[in-house]
Amino acid sequence: MKAAWYERNGAAAEVLQFGDRPTPEPGPGEVRIRLAYSGVNPSDVKSRAGSRPVSDLYIIPHSDGAGVIDQVGAGVDPARVGQRVWTWNAQYGRPLGTCAQYVALPENQAVFLPTRASMQEGACLGIPALTAYQAVELAEIEAGHVVLVIGGASAVNFYAAQMARERGARVICTVGSQAKADLLREAGFDELILYKEQDVAREVLKLTGSKGVNAIIDMDFSTSAALIEQGVLASHGQFVCFGSNDRGWIPVSFGALLPRSISLKFFLVYELTEKQRKVCVEGVNRLLEQGVLQHLSGPCFALEEIVAAHEAVESGKEVGKVLVHCE
Structure with a gap:
């Protein structure tokens, strides 16, 4: 799959790479998402810069994203294949986030995305x-x-x-x-x-x-x-x-x-508790289904433009969530 990653901490232009990485397979209790968009948060660029030292061979950044489930692991209802979803904590405590064509996650971290919300809007959610x-x-x-x-x-x-x-x-x-x-x-x-x-x-x-x-x-x-x-x-x-x-x-x-x-x-x-997370996820989806939320989508970059995407967030000049198009 195509992906963006870094192997050491540092400035965006010095450490971010784009190319081919192994396509993940969903393990037990996991789903694989074919990502449409990845959302970039300030915490993502701070982690890459050094707030969270690299402890794996490489890091595919970003916790937020939206796409479609294309495979499920053992123990996951096969009916979830084809479901539109948004993600949370995709790259928190693990090396492989959403800045790629695919991501595999525990199924509860792939939340149903109501049909009235676009993929771009789904990638704005999460954090x-x-x-x-x-x-x-x-x-x-x-x-x-x-x-x-x-x-x-x-x-x-x-x-x-x-x-x-x-x-x-x-x-x-x-x-x-x-x-x-x-x-x-x-x-x-x-x-x-x-x-x-x-x-x-x-x-x-x-x-x-x-x-x-x-x-x-x-x-x-x-x-x-x-x-x-x-x-x-x-x-x-x-x-x-x-x-x-x-x-x-x-x-x-x-x-x-x-x-x-x-x-x-x-x-x-x-670090929300399981109970807190459940309340928040259900609450956000209720508001999405009701159509009462407006979203601040910022500029969108191609996956190979990952350096520019991170630099846009770091500049502090952009209003809205910077997105990366993963397809």
């Missing part, structure tokens, strides 16, 4: 959609709540904003540019804060009549933690975070947390 759904779950969002979504035009939080809205919440988003604000307005979000130009805490308190929000869904704890002390979270508020640019010591005011019974919740989407 972003499951992260967003778990964040909204942990935020305990209910109808009538007010939610602050940090970076509403990011791949994850574009989904999170929609999921919170679907539950009946009023959603306020921060964005980094006017172009991203325009994108969110087109998606139906009008309460937007340009964090590079406006004071986020002051704007949130203005929008909420000084009451604050019931939840914050955050992608960078190192910059958003200060919002707690600034009174942005109302009493019994939920601060849910799945990332931070600074992975070291980040100060948080205990005096701002305890009197208002504020909860801090952190999670890593790769």
Whole structure:
């Protein structure tokens, strides 16, 4: 099969290769997927750059993708052959991901893709959609709540904003540019804060009549933690975070947390419990079947253009999920 891979960590142009690799065969309990698209996440390019040292002969990157099951292993219902699916954790804890014509995975990691969703949209799911759904779950969002979504035009939080809205919440988003604000307005979000130009805490308190929000869904704890002390979270508020640019010591005011019974919740989407994963997968598919999710598809590259695909993600200039066409 044709695939992209790397044998050592380093810059995209120095280590990524394209060519022929052995076509995988599904083992017991596995399915083989003929991939249409592979989705590139920031974590994929960070792993290739060195955040996860190469411990196998080679790594076929990317955890997200979409395609059609063409073979099944022992113990898997043969009726799954021909099923359209999307993947999760394809290259987490294993060397062979979705940046290839085929991937073999445990069958529960190949999730039925509703017919109203395209293959490109299926490849956008995985890490972003499951992260967003778990964040909204942990935020305990209910109808009538007010939610602050940090970076509403990011791949994850574009989904999170929609999921919170679907539950009946009023959603306020921060964005980094006017172009991203325009994108969110087109998606139906009008309460937007340009964090590079406006004071986020002051704007949130203005929008909420000084009451604050019931939840914050955050992608960078190192910059958003200060919002707690600034009174942005109302009493019994939920601060849910799945990332931070600074992975070291980040100060948080205990005096701002305890009197208002504020909860801090952190999670890593790769390590969801079986129960959490089931809730998230079923929840995402329910929203897909209902047709309520919009998707941020970014540029699409051919498989042999893998270097350009990784460099596009690393540039930080692209809005939406960068895809690789595998067929």
